Amino acid sequence: MRDVAVIGVGMQKWGELWEKSLRDIFTESALLAIDDAGVDHIDAMYVGCMSSGLFVGQEHLGCVLSDYLGMGPIPSLRVETACASGGAAFRQACLDVASGAHEIVLAGGVEKMTDVDGGGATFALSTAADAEYEVYQGVTFPGLYAMMAVAHMHQHGTTRDQLSHVAVKNHKNGSKNPLAQYPFEVTVQQVAESILVADPLTILDCSPITDGGAAAIVCSLDAAKRLSKKQPVKVLASAHATDSIALHSRRDISWLSAVEKAGQSAYKDAGLGPRDINFVEVHDCFTIAEICVIEALGFFERGKGGRGAESGETAVGGRIPVNPSGGLKSKGHPVGATGVAQIIETVKQLRGDCGERQVKGAKIGMTQNMGGTGGSCVVHILGSV
Amino acid sequence: MSTSARYWREIPQRYRLEAAKCTKCGKQHFPPRIVCDKCGNRSFEKIVLPDTGKLVTHTVIRIAPSDFSTEAPYAMGIAELEGGVRLTAQIADVDFDELKVGMPVKIEFRRIREEGEAGILCYGYKFVPVR
Numbered sequence: 001m002r003d004v005a006v007i008g009v010g011m012q013k014w015g016e017l018w019e020k021s022l023r024d025i026f027t028e029s030a031l032l033a034i035d036d037a038g039v040d041h042i043d044a045m046y047v048g049c050m051s052s053g054l055f056v057g058q059e060h061l062g063c064v065l066s067d068y069l070g071m072g073p074i075p076s077l078r079v080e081t082a083c084a085s086g087g088a089a090f091r092q093a094c095l096d097v098a099s100g101a102h103e104i105v106l107a108g109g110v111e112k113m114t115d116v117d118g119g120g121a122t123f124a125l126s127t128a129a130d131a132e133y134e135v136y137q138g139v140t141f142p143g144l145y146a147m148m149a150v151a152h153m154h155q156h157g158t159t160r161d162q163l164s165h166v167a168v169k170n171h172k173n174g175s176k177n178p179l180a181q182y183p184f185e186v187t188v189q190q191v192a193e194s195i196l197v198a199d200p201l202t203i204l205d206c207s208p209i210t211d212g213g214a215a216a217i218v219c220s221l222d223a224a225k226r227l228s229k230k231q232p233v234k235v236l237a238s239a240h241a242t243d244s245i246a247l248h249s250r251r252d253i254s255w256l257s258a259v260e261k262a263g264q265s266a267y268k269d270a271g272l273g274p275r276d277i278n279f280v281e282v283h284d285c286f287t288i289a290e291i292c293v294i295e296a297l298g299f300f301e302r303g304k305g306g307r308g309a310e311s312g313e314t315a316v317g318g319r320i321p322v323n324p325s326g327g328l329k330s331k332g333h334p335v336g337a338t339g340v341a342q343i344i345e346t347v348k349q350l351r352g353d354c355g356e357r358q359v360k361g362a363k364i365g366m367t368q369n370m371g372g373t374g375g376s377c378v379v380h381i382l383g384s385v
Numbered sequence: 386m387s388t389s390a391r392y393w394r395e396i397p398q399r400y401r402l403e404a405a406k407c408t409k410c411g412k413q414h415f416p417p418r419i420v421c422d423k424c425g426n427r428s429f430e431k432i433v434l435p436d437t438g439k440l441v442t443h444t445v446i447r448i449a450p451s452d453f454s455t456e457a458p459y460a461m462g463i464a465e466l467e468g469g470v471r472l473t474a475q476i477a478d479v480d481f482d483e484l485k486v487g488m489p490v491k492i493e494f495r496r497i498r499e500e501g502e503a504g505i506l507c508y509g510y511k512f513v514p515v516r
Contacts, residue, residue, distance in 0.1 A: 119451035126450060132395055133416065134473050136509065137497065138446065138453045139461055146444035147463060154442070154486045199445040199481070248463040248471040253442050 001098040005224035005232040005385065007217050008037025009344040014212035014332035015181045022056050022112035023068045029213035029337075030069050030108055037217040038229040043102040044075045046092040048085030048109035049336035052078075054124035056115050065108070075102075082128035083285060085109065086214065086339025087369030087378030091238045093218050094380075103223055108215040109337035121209050125335070128372040130246040142206055142286065144247050144373045146198035149288040151253035153200075156303035158291065160200060164191035165309035166287035167204050167329055173316060174326020176357040181210050181332030191287075205287040210332030214340035216347070221385070233347045236272070236364070237381040239265035247373045254288075256374040259296035263368070266379040267298075272364065274298040277381070279321040279349060279359040280366040281342035284328050290314075293368055294322060297379075316357055324349060324357045339369035339378060350384045392505050399509035400494065402436065404470060405429035415470045436492040437515065438466035443476065443484045452498045464490050464512055476512045489515040 010032025017025060026047065034042065045066060053059045059078075066076035079089040086109030093107035113121055126135045129144060152158045168188055174180040191204040224232035241261035244250055250257070267273055274297065282297070284290035291305035299320050300308055308314040314322035325331050325345035328338060346365040348354050359365075363384045370377040397403040398416045405417035409426035415434060420427050443462035446453070453459070460476040462484070476484070477495060490512035497507045 119454070122448075122450050135450070136395075136399075136507070137461065137474050138449065138456070138459065139473055140446055140448065140450060142448070143444050143446045143461055147442040147461070150444060150486065151442040196445070196447045198447060201444075246473065248441075248473045253463065 002100060003221035004094045004097045004218055004235040005221045006235065006343065006347050006382065007219055007224050007228040007230070007232050008033045008035070008039070009216045009347045010034070010036055011179055011214045011341055011344050013179045014210050014334060016114050017211040018114070020211065022052060022058065022110060023064055025112060025211060025213040026065050026108060026110040027068050029110070029215040030106060033106065033215035033217050036230070037227070039104055039217060039227060042071050042074065042104050042106045042217065044096055045069070045106040045108060046077050046079050046089040046096070048079050048087070048089035048339055049111060050080060050082055050085050051124045051127065051335070052112070054116070054120070054127065056112050081376045082371030083283065083335045084339055084369045084371035084376045084378045085336040087342070087367065087380065088240065088339065090216060090340055090343050090380065091240060091378055094235050094238050097218050097220055104217060104219045106215055106217055107340060107343070108213065109340035110213040111334035111336045112211050113209045113334060114211050134246055140198060142198040142201050145286040145288055146201045147247065148254045148292065148373065149200055152288060152291065155254065156306070158306035160192055161188055162291070162306035162310050163200070163205055163287040164188040166284065166290045167191045169309040169315055170284060170323050170327040170329040173324050173357050174330025176355065177326045177331060180326045180330050181208060182330050183326070201286060201288070207285045207328035207333035210334040212332055212334035212337045212341070214337040214344055216340055216343050231351060232385050233350050233382050234385050235380065236383045237266040237269035237379070239263070239269065239379045241265065241377050243375050245372065245375050254292055255302070256292050256296040256370070256377070258374050258377040259293055259368060259370060262377040262379040263297040266366070266381050270381045272381065276364055277320065277366045278362040278364050279324055280368065281325060281345050282322055282327070282368045283338070283370045284323055285333060287329070290322060290327070297366070297368060316359055321359050324354065324359055339367070342367035342369055343380065343382070346382050350382060387500070389505060392507065402434040402492065402510065404432050404434050406432045413468050413470050415472065434470055435467045438464040438490055440484070440486055440488040440490060441465050441471060442486060445481050445484070452500065460484055462512060472510070474510055474512050476514070479514050483514065491515050
């Protein structure tokens with residue numbers, strides 16, 4: 001397999017983009033990535049999107065998006081694995097290049113979530129859980145993660161304040177990210193006292209409903225040295241693992257074994273361990289998710305993830321900065337685009353382009369993108385060349 | 386809105402808690418599966434799950450899906466039944482302050498929701514505290 005590099009990234013500000021359609025949002029991000037790479041064509045594309053069918057009534061996205069991107073009759077495929085669709089699309093693009101099938105491949109992600117009302121969005125998102133044995137009973141995604149939080153608090157003594165500190169830290173980082181949907185800061189008290197969505201999670205423990213796109217251009221490392229206008233970033237590892245669809249099928253409700261497995265596989269492929277990672281972008285769809293993920297990736301001992309944000313260890317400038325971009329919490333969570341946006345933040349950090357939220361001297365970064373309650377997980381490790 | 390087949394297909398599980406026990410390793414599956422995820426065996430014995438268990442975790446849904454919006458707020462939990470099978474269900478007839486990991490619950494047959502304005506009346510299991 002060939003070594004793979006990222007040579008271009010593109011993303012516009014996320015939010016409630018009332019004037020823009022799904023195809024506009026994707027195309028604008030894709031063109032930014034193509035221009036950033038300085039290439040005049042792409043040979044294939046993979047686009048992560050969780051549920052364009054339920055959000056805007058459009059399937060067959062591979063065709064729609066390559067048509068509107070205007071790059072000719074190239075192979076184009078939509079990739080779906082719930083909220084991990086973007087990470088999975090990036091992984092498919094890397095595997096495509098590594099195999100030698102294509103030379104310059106676009107990995108994109110997009111979700112247009114505000115064309116349906118709140119009930120419609122809640123329903124579309126709920127399809128990432130077990131439709132017949134979880135959703136049928138009346139559970140929501142905040143409800144499922146709330147049950148993970150209650151289990152974590154019961155087993156490990158994690159506190160309400162520790163959940164709040166995750167939101168405080170990520171909003172602080174996001175306040176320095178001009179592309180974030182909610183670039184404002186919050187306090188521990190505000191998080192705890194905002195309205196309850198599913199006990200103990202409040203609205204400020206939850207990532208928002210977002211419209212947004214993201215795209216990256218990958219090619220072989222050899223071609224990158226020839227083509228790239230900027231310093232290429234090497235893909236050191238790409239891993240994917242799955243777990244049960246239903247949260248109740250897991251022996252430990254708050255342990256994310258797909259995250260653990262994908263993380264271990266990525267570390268092995270890169271010949272690295274948690275201590276070698278300079279920063280990580282994780283899937284903080286809810287504050288409790290970040291706590292569980294940083295344990296499963298080996299940055300904190302099992303049960304100790306709650307201390308991460310509270311102690312400052314996961315802040316920019318701390319022992320292991322987590323979500324310097326602001327994470328899903330502040331940056332937003334257009335489901336299918338999230339995994340690609342994590343790659344974009346990582347590339348920008350490794351290029352040293354992150355301004356006030358820059359992790360100083362960053363050489364190796366990790367991304368972790370998951371679907372459902374952790375039923376799917378995609379992990380990448382990227383490094384400076 | 387779904388066809389009635391999608392509803393009645395699950396009736397043995399939702400009304401009668403019918404499950405499958407692997408004839409090789411003994412693992413209990415709810416709902417039944419075609420292949421055992423523990424040992425790979427493909428033959429099962431039909432069993433009925435016990436109707437008592439303990440809460441493993443819980444929450445209160447304050448912002449509900451559209452079909453449940455008139456019910457909110459309502460409690461939900463995951464319970465482990467004797468034999469090891471775990472289920473997700475609403476917890477009925479409970480004060481939210483009472484909710485506790487380890488709380489004993491029994492399973493009762495209840496109305497779950499109405500599917501849309503003129504759709505199927507959906508029934509199934511809910512947990513009720515054992516007092």
